[in-house]
Amino acid sequence: MLTNGPIGVFDSGIGGLTVFGSIAKLLPQYDYVYLGDNKRSPYGDRTFNTIHEYTWECVQWLFKQGCPLVILACNTASAKALRTIQQKDLKDDYADRRVLGVIRPTAEVIGDYSSSKKIGVLGTAGTVQSGSYKLEINKFFPDLKVYQQACPLWVPLIENGEYNKPGSDYFVRLYLDELMAQSPDIDTLLLACTHYPLLQDRIQAALPQHIKVVGQGEIVAHSLADYLQRHPEMETKITRGGTRNFFTTTDDTEQFDKTASIFFPDAVKAGFVNVEG
Template structure:
């Protein structure tokens, strides 16, 4: 018998913890369950079908662990799996359960940050190739010009704790030079991967001072606050004991805890959960 009904927060690895941190700061009263599919990370270069399979499997696991609401705090999973989960997979589940992503709430507000109406989007190869941000931003801000740049080496650098070493600077500057070469009028850059806040200061150091970088944590947290206000039936189904549980699909939980604590900016003590894949 499951007692807690926590908000589930999913990521392929550690990046979703930057979103979780912002959510917990704004909504500390709820119970939370975080699941990082670190055994199969990174998702960025995987196919649509693989990402959907892995993401849906993890979402089902979180449902079974008591979560009525799951946030895909991963841009790649949001880009490549969320639509299928929402439109097809959930039909066979409890109709009260919900799965939300990070792309739509970001697209709803990103146009408010720019003066030139030209923005850059930095993300994984999977997120960029999906075109999800181009589609979603166009729904809310059709006047914007959006330029994208895949940064395939950033997640490995961050997850291996190499991001603050001199060798990482080359790859940070390389991708920033590539996106800025697309237009001199870009004045806002969206960090469309939840890992990237860990190198936001380094990114800012290689950009002109007038360019704003936008991380997603606070945006997603504010969107969740609004969602729960608009859906009292969901809000009332979530238990409020202020608890946090962390799970990883890697059996080396000690290693996960070291990395996760860096992303969450607080000590993390995780448990192993097995997946079939």
């Protein structure tokens, strides 16, 4: 039987910290466990089956920590693994647990940011190739034109701590130029990878001022708050102690701790875990 426990937050690496930071700020009363699969990051160029396998291993690890609810704070995992997890995996052994992603809550509101009804989506190759954002956005905003651009070098830059160095500007402009060449009328850019807000200042600086750059942290946080309000049977299963525990699948936790400190004022000391097999 499911006992009460923390909310689990998963990402393929450190990017999900941008979402977790917003969630913890809006809903500080709950306990949380964050897991970053840094050892196997990035997920963006991996196959559907591999992404599902890795994501499900991590979700099950969070379940074993007592989490009744897990947030996939990773667009690639949300695009390529979430549906299988929700429709198949949970029914087998975890029917009382829930797993939520970041794509649907973002798709529900992104059209409200655009005046031209033309938006750009910046994501990993896996997210872009899945077509998930086009499909979901058009459900809520059928008149919105969605342009996509894969940015395969951005996650490695971020995971290796190079995102705040001048050399990253070249790679930022490279993909922005390719996206904006698709339409000069794009007025809103969605950062459809939770890593990308770490580049947001450089992205905004490389664009005309009228173009909005939208991250997902606050959107997902408010969506989660709404979900918990609508599902008291789940909300009552989440413990309230305000604790935040961090784990990573790489035994070199120093870089993770350093990056996490950007989003959390208290020092972060991540633990090492092996989730495989």
